[in-house]
Amino acid sequence: MRTIFLTVAALALGAKAWGHHSFAAVYLEDQEVTIEGRLVQFLWRNPHTLVHVMVEQDDGSNVRYVVEWGSATQLGATGVSRETLRPGDHVVINGNPGRNAEDNRVRLLNFLRPSDGLTWGLRPDEVFD
Amino acid sequence: MTKRLPAIACALLAAAPAWTQVELTGVYEDRLYEDYIERGPGSDLGDFTGMPMTDEARAKALSYTSNMPMTIERQCLSQAPWVGLYRPRQYRIWSINDENYGSVIAWVVGGNYLRDTVTIWMDGREHPSENAWHPSGGFATGKWEGNTLTARMTHVKTTWIRRGNGIPASDQTTFTVHLTRHENLLTVTTIQEDPxxxxxxxxxxxxxxxxxxxRQGPERAQCNTANEIPYLEDSGLVPHYLPGENPEEDFMVRTYNLPREAALGYAHTLYPEYRNTIRDSYQPPATCGRYCCGWIERQGLPGGAPNLTCNDGGFAELGPRGRRLIEEASE
Structure with missing residues (x-):
C-alpha cells in the first residue's frame, strides 16, 4: 500500500487549513498521511475543491481517495486554477486522514507533482480555511 | 433662567442618539487570540461544553456524524446567520443609506461561504408575520443603545449552532445581537434562544x-455539490448514529477527563458554582496532548501574532507530528 505515514521532509512544512465545517470533527489533525497515485477527478468548486486520487494498494487493487482542498475562490488567490491539475497527473499528497478510515478522505496540507515539480502548501500564504 | 432648563434638557436628550451612534463600516478580521479551538480548527465531535441543551437537542446531536453534511443534499445548506462566531472569517459591514438624506436605513453584515448576508433594518419597520418566509439570513431590526447596536433577529432557518459537531438549532430560534465597537475592536455578542x-x-x-x-476580493461564491465520499454516491444513505452508538459520545471524557454531564451540554454545568461540585473529583490530564498553546501554534502563518512564544518548553512549536514522535519515543 502506497500510503506512507511519515512524510517526506520537504512536504512537512505544515500549512494549517480550516474549513467551513470543523476539520477537527472530520479529520485526525494530529496525524498525517501521504498518498501517491493517479489523479482521476479534479472538482474545482466551492465551498471546497476536491481531488480524487486512485491509489494502488499492496494487493494490486485501487482505492479512490477524496482529498479536500480550499475553495475555488481562496485557491485562486494563491495562483491555483481549474487548469492546474488534470486527470492522469501523478501526484503525491500529504494531509490529515479522515476520522473514519473507510471514507478514504484526506485534508490536503501540501502536494507535489513530480513530473514538473509543482508544489502547493509549502509557502506561508498557501493555506485555506 | 430656571424656565429654560427643561427646554435645554429636552434639546440635549433629543440630540443624544446622534452622539452615541458609532460608525461600523469596514472590514474586521478575526483574531484568534480567544476561543482558538472553536474558531480555528473547529469543535470536536461530542464537545457540547458550554451549551445549555435540551434532551431533544442532545439526542439529535449525538445522532450526528461528520459525514452527514457531506451528503449531496446537505453540502450547500446555509449555515446559521451568526455562525461567524465559530469560524475563522472576517466580517465586512456596510450601511444602506437614504439616497437623499444619507441617513442609515440598515446595517449589512456581508455573508461568506454558506452564511448569508444579514441585514439589520434601522428604519423602525415591524418584523413580518410568524408565518412569513424564513430566509437564510433571518430578519433583523436594530437600534442603538449607547455605543452598541442591538439587533433582534427572527425568521431563521433550521441549522447547526457550532461548526460541524451537530448541535441543532430550530427555525424558532431568536437572536439578540450586540455589536459594540471599541475603537478598532468589534465585539459581537449573540444571545440565542430556542424553545x-x-x-x-x-x-x-x-x-x-x-x-x-x-482584501477586497469576493467573499461569496456559488456552492456546487459533488461526490465527497465515494461510497455515499447514489446510495441514498444518510450517515447517522443510532442512540447509544456514537463512538465520540465520550470523547471529551476520555481526552480531558471532563465529567460526562459537562461535556454533553447540561445547563447547570455552565455556571461557576459547578466547579465546586467537581473540585474533589476532577483530575486534569497529566500532560497536554493537543492545542497546548492555543493560537500560538499558528505562529509564522497568516493570522499568527508576532513575537510571542509558548511557555511550555517549546512543546507546542513542535506541532502535532513532533509531539507525537516525542511521545512515541518516550513510551
Missing part, C-alpha cells in the same frame, strides 16, 4: 479587529 433545543439562552461573544488593508 426546542436550548434549555436556557446561549450567550457567546467574540472579537474582531478593524483591518484597513483587508
Amino acid at each position: 426546542f433545543y436550548l434549555s436556557e439562552p446561549h450567550v457567546v461573544s467574540r472579537v474582531w479587529e478593524y483591518e484597513p488593508n483587508a
Whole structure:
C-alpha cells in the first residue's frame, strides 16, 4: 500500500487549513498521511475543491481517495486554477486522514507533482480555511 | 433662567442618539487570540461544553456524524446567520443609506461561504408575520443603545449552532445581537434562544479587529455539490448514529477527563458554582496532548501574532507530528 505515514521532509512544512465545517470533527489533525497515485477527478468548486486520487494498494487493487482542498475562490488567490491539475497527473499528497478510515478522505496540507515539480502548501500564504 | 432648563434638557436628550451612534463600516478580521479551538480548527465531535441543551437537542446531536453534511443534499445548506462566531472569517459591514438624506436605513453584515448576508433594518419597520418566509439570513431590526447596536433577529432557518459537531438549532430560534465597537475592536455578542433545543439562552461573544488593508476580493461564491465520499454516491444513505452508538459520545471524557454531564451540554454545568461540585473529583490530564498553546501554534502563518512564544518548553512549536514522535519515543 502506497500510503506512507511519515512524510517526506520537504512536504512537512505544515500549512494549517480550516474549513467551513470543523476539520477537527472530520479529520485526525494530529496525524498525517501521504498518498501517491493517479489523479482521476479534479472538482474545482466551492465551498471546497476536491481531488480524487486512485491509489494502488499492496494487493494490486485501487482505492479512490477524496482529498479536500480550499475553495475555488481562496485557491485562486494563491495562483491555483481549474487548469492546474488534470486527470492522469501523478501526484503525491500529504494531509490529515479522515476520522473514519473507510471514507478514504484526506485534508490536503501540501502536494507535489513530480513530473514538473509543482508544489502547493509549502509557502506561508498557501493555506485555506 | 430656571424656565429654560427643561427646554435645554429636552434639546440635549433629543440630540443624544446622534452622539452615541458609532460608525461600523469596514472590514474586521478575526483574531484568534480567544476561543482558538472553536474558531480555528473547529469543535470536536461530542464537545457540547458550554451549551445549555435540551434532551431533544442532545439526542439529535449525538445522532450526528461528520459525514452527514457531506451528503449531496446537505453540502450547500446555509449555515446559521451568526455562525461567524465559530469560524475563522472576517466580517465586512456596510450601511444602506437614504439616497437623499444619507441617513442609515440598515446595517449589512456581508455573508461568506454558506452564511448569508444579514441585514439589520434601522428604519423602525415591524418584523413580518410568524408565518412569513424564513430566509437564510433571518430578519433583523436594530437600534442603538449607547455605543452598541442591538439587533433582534427572527425568521431563521433550521441549522447547526457550532461548526460541524451537530448541535441543532430550530427555525424558532431568536437572536439578540450586540455589536459594540471599541475603537478598532468589534465585539459581537449573540444571545440565542430556542424553545426546542436550548434549555436556557446561549450567550457567546467574540472579537474582531478593524483591518484597513483587508482584501477586497469576493467573499461569496456559488456552492456546487459533488461526490465527497465515494461510497455515499447514489446510495441514498444518510450517515447517522443510532442512540447509544456514537463512538465520540465520550470523547471529551476520555481526552480531558471532563465529567460526562459537562461535556454533553447540561445547563447547570455552565455556571461557576459547578466547579465546586467537581473540585474533589476532577483530575486534569497529566500532560497536554493537543492545542497546548492555543493560537500560538499558528505562529509564522497568516493570522499568527508576532513575537510571542509558548511557555511550555517549546512543546507546542513542535506541532502535532513532533509531539507525537516525542511521545512515541518516550513510551
